[in-house]
Amino acid sequence: MRKKLCAAVLLLSAWCLAARAEDATPSKTVKVADKDRIELWTGKTVLVFTPHPDDDTFLCGGTMKLLTQNGNRVIIVIYTNDNKGSLDLEMTRERLAVIRRAEEEAACQVLGIPKENLVWLGYEDGDLEYANPQRLRGEACRLIKKYRPDAVFTIDPGDEFNRWHKTDHRMAAMVTKDAFIAAEWHLYYPQHLLDEGLKPSPVPVAYYYYTTSPNYLVDITSVVEDKVKASNKHVSQFSPSLDKYTPEMSEETYQFLRKECLKEAKDGDKYVERFRREVLP
Numbered sequence: 001m002r003k004k005l006c007a008a009v010l011l012l013s014a015w016c017l018a019a020r021a022e023d024a025t026p027s028k029t030v031k032v033a034d035k036d037r038i039e040l041w042t043g044k045t046v047l048v049f050t051p052h053p054d055d056d057t058f059l060c061g062g063t064m065k066l067l068t069q070n071g072n073r074v075i076i077v078i079y080t081n082d083n084k085g086s087l088d089l090e091m092t093r094e095r096l097a098v099i100r101r102a103e104e105e106a107a108c109q110v111l112g113i114p115k116e117n118l119v120w121l122g123y124e125d126g127d128l129e130y131a132n133p134q135r136l137r138g139e140a141c142r143l144i145k146k147y148r149p150d151a152v153f154t155i156d157p158g159d160e161f162n163r164w165h166k167t168d169h170r171m172a173a174m175v176t177k178d179a180f181i182a183a184e185w186h187l188y189y190p191q192h193l194l195d196e197g198l199k200p201s202p203v204p205v206a207y208y209y210y211t212t213s214p215n216y217l218v219d220i221t222s223v224v225e226d227k228v229k230a231s232n233k234h235v236s237q238f239s240p241s242l243d244k245y246t247p248e249m250s251e252e253t254y255q256f257l258r259k260e261c262l263k264e265a266k267d268g269d270k271y272v273e274r275f276r277r278e279v280l281p
């Protein structure tokens with residue numbers, strides 16, 4: 001088996017090294033009262049913005065599982081259809097979009113998120129930065145007003161990622177953060193109120209993933225095997241399916257990826273996911 005991982009995982013590994021260096025300083029982790037710890041919430045709504053139908057699983061899958069287990073509603077907004085990332089020369093964009101959608105639905109099912117809670121914005125893979133930014137921000141803003149989330153998860157819009165992150169990730173990070181502001185003021189997209197009755201909805205707190213400066217760790221030890229299972233539903237993101245598509249994953253590949261996933265999440269005697277938490281003014 002070729003030991004090649006998908007681009008997201010390779011980037012994650014690079015990020016991880018930086019993140020662990022940050023983690024070495026305990027003062028980097030913010031103190032949060034139990035009532036505000038998202039992994040202890042019940043009955044809340046959490047909105048997750050993801051550029052591709054796999055970043056959410058790889059970076060937040062354990063936290064999503066804890067949230068659904070505790071009776072919270074999790075909505076995933078997927079900006080692109082991820083229809084270009086295949087090395088299989090017989091693959092087409094149309095077919096890949098269908099595969100990636102089914103894989104995301106299967107992964108979310110493991111995490112307790114029904115497919116009705118997935119919102120597909122349908123942008124072309126790799127082209128998000130070339131979409132109309134005002135329209136894109138309006139779509140994100142509308143969804144915030146519609147679902148009125150208690151917290152939003154998205155890619156860290158901090159300046160560090162610009163040095164290494166790829167195109168759809170940059171745009172998803174920026175446009176989602178800009179939508180927080182637009183969602184507070186009804187005059188940004190007045191048609192949301194006039195046509196659909198959607199009132200302004202400030203985002204109280206954001207959790208940024210793919211961050212180089214994590215300040216909040218979620219202990220996912222109790223659900224880490226669910227995260228592994230969900231991550232491995234993204235079969236076409238990994239070799240050998242990445243090179244020549246097959247819907248099946250061999251036991252050998254599964255175990256290799258499981259090991260990588262556990263290694264990435266390991267933090268002392270626990271498994272964690274790392275975020276930068278920001279309470280919004």
Ligand SMILES: [Zn+2]
Nearest residue numbers: 008051052055
């Ligand atoms: Zn991605």
